[in-house]
Amino acid sequence: MKPRIAVLLGDPAGIGPELIARLVARPENRARADLLIIGDKRELDRGMEIAQQRFDHTLVRDEADAARDTDIPSLIDFRLPDDAPYERGVSTERGGRYSLEAFRKALALTQANRTQAMLFAPVNKTSLHLAGMETGDEMEWFARQLDYAGAFCEFNVLDELWTSRVTSHMALKDVSARLTPERIVGAVRLIHDGLKRAGLAAPRIAVCGFNPHNGDNGAFGREEIDVIAPAVQRARSLGFDAQGPFPADTIFVRARDQKAFDGVVTMYHDQGQIAMKLMGFWRGVTVHGGLPVPIATPAHGTAFDIHGQGRADVGATQKAFDIAVRMAADRLR
Incomplete structure (x- = not known):
């Protein structure tokens, strides 16, 4: 049927x-x-x-x-x-x-x-x-x-590449305070489950950093060290194929050109939206995940x-x- x-x-x-x-x-x-x-x-x-x-x-x-x-x-x-x-x-x-x-x-x-x-x-x-x-x-x-009442997230999809985000429609000045290991692991879980529902057996997920150059070992902020990297490790311990954090200005090049990942978790709205829309505005899809x-x-x-x-x-x-x-x-x- x-x-x-x-x-x-x-x-x-x-x-x-x-x-x-x-x-x-x-x-x-x-x-x-x-x-x-x-x-x-x-x-x-x-x-x-x-x-x-x-x-x-x-x-x-x-x-x-x-x-x-x-x-x-x-x-x-x-x-x-x-x-x-x-x-x-x-x-x-x-x-x-x-x-x-x-x-x-x-x-x-x-x-x-x-x-x-x-x-x-x-x-x-x-x-x-x-x-x-x-x-x-x-x-x-x-x-x-x-x-x-469960977790949900807007996925943006371009061809075979999916993105989710930890925060969405909010002021950039408020983003850092909303980044927690629990929220990041939740975003990994949502995009993993969404990709599986769409037919992918073993999703590979990249997680973005938050600061320029991934914080450059703490020179430009410690979110990568204190929050995001521990969240990636926790996600891996739960069985998700998650990697990162990666600098946001290069991860989409790897995902597009090397097909290295099926999904990318970003920290805020425009971090993924700008990249995805530049790569294919008239091919992009929104999936209401979760x-x-x-x-x-x-x-x-x-x-x-x-x-x-x-x-x-x-x-x-x-x-x-x-x-x-x-x-x-x-x-x-």
Whole structure:
């Protein structure tokens, strides 16, 4: 039996519907998984028009009506109660509300294993906050909706290289105080488990330092000596193939050119994000790691500036779909 993926169009003000149209129009994608699209039919039609790509689909009332093991996607025509037109190319409360309500529906299905994974096109954080999202980002919001109190982390993925981070959306001045052996070992554990769920049997994980030149033996800070190196040793004692700490300005070269590692644990947001986006902005994927359901999305944003122009690059959405399918298949085992 093929896995079933809940596919969301993202914020209608951006390039999401166009990206999903390009993705689903590829016959090989429809052959790999049963696709349940949850979104406004008019937005999907508009996405196909912009992308100049069309595919057949079946309208269904809910997931129970959707056929299994078929190459024809099912569509739940999901609309907001006010049913008004969406503004384009700007952040709006309605766009955020549409995204959040679609999330709720897809999360419920995926938590119940009626769909095995979620794939969503880009959403806009400003729109989500205008719509009432009280968390810093959608990953925290997902955890609350799922009533999940365990550890979770945003993974950024470029081709076969994954990254996780010990701290995320916070001021740089606050990062050092948040670096503890427990947090670092937790980040190693999360990325190890995420890579295994995506099909890698024995993940190799590099851990970044925090200071320039890895602190240069304490000349530029002692986090590497006092916190990070002991955390790496603890991770190894627990059976993880973790190495480091390595200077952040060279580890991504080794990971990319020498294929020396499958995952890199960074200490803060931009330490990994800048490297990954420079290496392949339109191929990058975000995986919401540690949550009890697989969720993937392109790492780029809604690209309001090119909405409606028919030139959105589907590369990252395709990569996100590839990961979602692998993780969904693992859930069926």
